[in-house]
Amino acid sequence: MNGAKYSQWRAMMAITKGSLRATFRSPSSVVFSLAFPLVFILVFGFIGNSTVSVKVGVDRHTDINTEYFKMLSANKTLKLITDESEAEMAENLKKGNLVAIMNIDYQPSADSASSYKIHVKTSTATDVNKRGILMAALKGVTGQLDNQAYPRPSVATIVPEVVPGRIYKTIDFILPGQLGFALMSGAVFTTAFLFFGLRQTLVLKRFFATPISRMNIVLAESFSRTIFQLISSVVIIGLGHFAFGFTLVNGFVTFxxxxxxxxxxxxxxxGFGFIVSGIAKNESTIPLFANIITMPQFLLAGTFFPIDSFPGWLQPICRLMPLTYLADALREVAYEGKHLWNVGLDLGVLAIWGIVVYVVAVKVFRWE
Structure with a gap:
């Protein structure tokens, strides 16, 4: 070294740089950390921007020139099907592809009050919620025509008042969950495969021949994982905000x-990744152990649905998972406008998990 003092810092940064470059070149790292969550965000982002579509077949005997049909057609939620045969509509109704088959029987009258008889045929395959939407639309049109034909005073006056507020969009719930899962899957899978590979290829053994400390080796690899995952976080949050209107209440501060x-x-x-790399006997067992850790949290930690929607006996299990608290904290900061000091409970539970995980990781981690 020509008398120069060995720099642990420079050695650690060199390993960090090399590991980060290798991570970007790894297809599995990119898929688990970025591509996989982005697909879900895109799917749910487009779903969240769409409206519910209620497909209703219109019997061929229906007079589509009536005022009732025209008012019903103006309802954007309803998709009235008029170009299918009677047999096709009946088959689609049995399959649940149509919510109902409707026949509007128009009976003109000499006075202003014409009469309509609405026949609505449904099946047991019909979505109950969509059936309710259809019936509400029919009652709404009927009420409007009643008011036109039989104007009368009302016993009550409704005084509406609208206060400003934010719309809680689908993406506001989905994105924090997917971001948390991206962090978890990227950390567990890439760390486990990385350190197992370094042991198997004797790279760690070569590191030991240098003056760099073992702690700095771990820190260097951890820094590279952190940098990569934070870059993916920037991409995920940015896409959600600018493409689908993901809520950042306090703007850049929230970001x-x-x-x-x-x-x-x-x-x-x-820490979970260090545990998996320590207990895995061969490379083929890494996905098994990693999925045991990540998949239950992916499904039960409120990634797609609120925990309150699960059965009562399952909810305590969901609330034990660290991903639950990370996703909740991200949602509270992003949408509710809370700051880091307002989510102390979530951070505290995560800290407890961190202590437990790293205690286990130290016990099972193997250098050779």
């Missing part, structure tokens, strides 16, 4: 706080 939460959650999840 920075979400990145801070992501970094904290990632540190906890890296």
């Amino acid at each position: 920075l706080e979400m990145l801070a939460l992501s970094a904290f959650g990632l540190i906890v999840f890296l």
Whole structure:
């Protein structure tokens, strides 16, 4: 070294740089950390921007020139099907592809009050919620025509008042859950495969021949994982905000706080990766152990649905999972406008998980 003092810092940064470059070149890292969650965000983002479509078949005997049919057609929720045969409509009704088959029997009258008889045929395959939407639309049109034909005073006057507020969109719930899962899956899978591979290829053994400390080796690899995952977090949050209107209540401040939460959650999840790399006997068992950790949380930690929608006996299990608290903290910061000091319970539970996980990781981690 020509008398120069060995720099642990420079050695650690060199490993960090090399590991980060290798991570970007790894297809599995990109898929689990970025591509996989982005697909779900795109899907749910488009779903959240769409309206419910209620498909209703219109019997060929219906007079589509009546005022009732025209008012019903103006309802954007209803999709009235008029170009199918009677047999096709009947088959689609049995399959549940149509909510109902409707026949509007128009009976003109000499006075202004014409009479309509609405026949609505449904099946047991019909979506109950969509059936309710159809019936509400029919009652709404009927009420409007009643008011036109039989104007009368009302016993009550409704005084509406609208206060400003924010619409809670689908993407506001889905994105934090997917971001949390991206952090978890990326940390667990990439860390497990990385350290197992470094042991198998004797790279760690070569590191030991250098003056760099073991702690700095771990820190270097952890830094590279953190940088990569935070870059993916920026992409996920940015796409959700600019493409689908994901709510960032306090703008850039909220964005920075979400990145801070992501970094904290990632540190906890890296411990799971160290555990998997330590207990895996061969490379083929890594996905098994990693999925045992990640899949239950992917399904039960409120990633797609609120925990309250699960059965009562399952909810306590859901609330034990670290991903639950990271996703909740991200949602509270992004939509409710809370700050990091307002989500102390979530951070506290994550910290407890981190302590437990790293205690286990130290016990099972193997260098050789």
